Every structure is written in C-alpha cells, then in structure tokens.
Amino acid sequence: MCRESQRQRTWRQEEWSPRACAPPPRSTDSDGCARTHKWELVGSRKDRTLHCTQASSVDQAVRDKPQLQASVMASEGAVSxxxxxxxxxxxxxxxxxxxxxxxxxxxxxxxxxxxxxxxxxxxxxxxxxxxxxxxxxxxxxxxxxLPDSAGERGPVEICFDYADVDAAYRRAVDSGAVPVSPPEQKSWGQKVGYVRDIDGIIVRMGSHVRA
CATH class of the missing domain: 3.10.180.10 (2,3-Dihydroxybiphenyl 1,2-Dioxygenase, domain 1)
Structure with a gap:
C-alpha cells in the first residue's frame, strides 16, 4: 500500500490555480501508485477538493507552464x-x-x-x-x-422600478407619456404598467421585485 495514499498534499492557490474544470493534479510513485492531491482556496477556512470528470490537453498545458497559467488567470479576469x-x-x-x-x-x-x-x-x-x-x-x-406602425415596437424596452407604481404611472402620463397599459398585479408578484415615450419606445414601470 502506498505511503502517499495515507495523506494528501495541499496546493495553495498562489502555487496552483486550476481552471474551472481542471481535475486535482495527479502523479505516480515509482511503485506505480497514483497520488491524488488537493489544493487550498486562499481565504477559506477549510480545504476544499475540486472534483471534475474530464481534463483537456489545454488544462495540462496550463499546469505544466506557470507563465501560461498566470496568463489564463489574467485573461479570465479581463473579460468579466x-x-x-x-x-x-x-x-x-x-x-x-x-x-x-x-x-x-x-x-x-x-x-x-x-x-x-x-x-x-x-x-x-x-x-x-x-x-x-x-x-x-x-x-x-x-x-x-424604427417600427413601421403604431402596432409595432422595437425589440427592446426600458424598465424602471418604483415604490409607488400607480403614482409614478400617473406622473408619466401627465408629463406626456402615452398610456399603453395601466399598472396591474402580475402573477410573478410585481405590479407593472406600460407607457410609450415621445419616440414611441416602450417603458415598463414596475414595483420592486421581492427576492
């Protein structure tokens, strides 16, 4: 029985930062025993082991080259x-x-x-x-x-939330918004009314949605 199987190594995040679906790193003893390591997420109070069913050649390349690993981390942050x-x-x-x-x-x-x-x-x-x-x-x-007729509209609507939808709706109409549908309670728990702005764009006026 392998001595390594009695314990697991901890890889800290600054030493190892796997991609989202990279498996725990593995190595093999001279006696043929496969070792499975885990890493620690910095900032957490407990070690966590990431599980994944499949690894790619790209993941292996990232593990083998620290500079590539750092580049992947930077690019993932850049596109957030x-x-x-x-x-x-x-x-x-x-x-x-x-x-x-x-x-x-x-x-x-x-x-x-x-x-x-x-x-x-x-x-x-x-x-x-x-x-x-x-x-x-x-x-x-x-x-x-623009839409060709009053019966058509653009593919996007603007949505605003208000604490008092009825009062906000009246204010909008009094200020020149074209009424489309007065506020009413919807099945998803929100009160919603619709108006058109001076360019014919649909504006939805709703209550705050409860989580």
Whole structure:
C-alpha cells in the first residue's frame, strides 16, 4: 500500500490555480501508485477538493507552464463584464432628456452643447441619448430602424422600478407619456404598467421585485 495514499498534499492557490474544470493534479510513485492531491482556496477556512470528470490537453498545458497559467488567470479576469450604459437613439436628444426628467423622475447629468449626447443619473449605470441618425454611428454600425406602425415596437424596452407604481404611472402620463397599459398585479408578484415615450419606445414601470 502506498505511503502517499495515507495523506494528501495541499496546493495553495498562489502555487496552483486550476481552471474551472481542471481535475486535482495527479502523479505516480515509482511503485506505480497514483497520488491524488488537493489544493487550498486562499481565504477559506477549510480545504476544499475540486472534483471534475474530464481534463483537456489545454488544462495540462496550463499546469505544466506557470507563465501560461498566470496568463489564463489574467485573461479570465479581463473579460468579466460590468454593465455600464444603455444608449437610446431618439429624434431630439435635448427634448428626450427633459422628458425623461419630467415623466420618470431622473436628473439630467449631462447635455452636450452639440445636442448629440445626453446622460441621466441612474445609479451605477447610465441612460444616455443620442440622435437617431448621425454619420458617425450610421457608417459604423448601420442605420437605426424604427417600427413601421403604431402596432409595432422595437425589440427592446426600458424598465424602471418604483415604490409607488400607480403614482409614478400617473406622473408619466401627465408629463406626456402615452398610456399603453395601466399598472396591474402580475402573477410573478410585481405590479407593472406600460407607457410609450415621445419616440414611441416602450417603458415598463414596475414595483420592486421581492427576492
């Protein structure tokens, strides 16, 4: 019986950082006994053993080359997303910014003198407005296509949460939003109403969803 089978080695994260589906490293004694090691997740109070059913040649290459291992770790961190902006294409940037302030309660944070860009204060993210058609974006990403009739709508809707949906809905309509559906209780536990903004974009106004 192998002496190594009586104990397990601990690999600290700074020495070994496996990819998401990499198995515990294995080695073989001169007597042919396979050793299975485990590693410790730095910051946790207990050692944890990662289990996986399959390893790839890429995983093995990462284990064999520390520099490649560090590169993989850096690239995985570099592609972690953080939602930043919602850009709404509108007919009149200044008018839309003023409308969203009056109808939905936002504060205008920025309005360029060119009237080609405006931003609203909206927490950790930003709601921005830019003209429907402008040479810079049309040439780069294509022209914006609007619905052909009142019975159609774009593929995206904007959603805002309010503590008092009924009051917020009335304010929006009084400020020029077009009523679509008054607030009503939904089966998933949220009260929701719908309006259109001055460009015909659907805005959903809902209560805070309980976890």
């Amino acid at each position: 997303p953080a939602f930043a902006y919602t850009v709404v294409y509108v007919k009149d940037v200044a008018k839309s910014a003023a409308f969203y302030s009056a109808a939905f309660g936002y504060t205008v944070r920025r309005l360029d003198q060119s009237h080609k860009w405006a931003e609203l204060e909206s927490g950790t993210t930003t709601i921005a407005f830019t003209p429907l058609h402008q040479r810079e974006t049309d040439a780069l990403t294509g022209a914006v296509q």
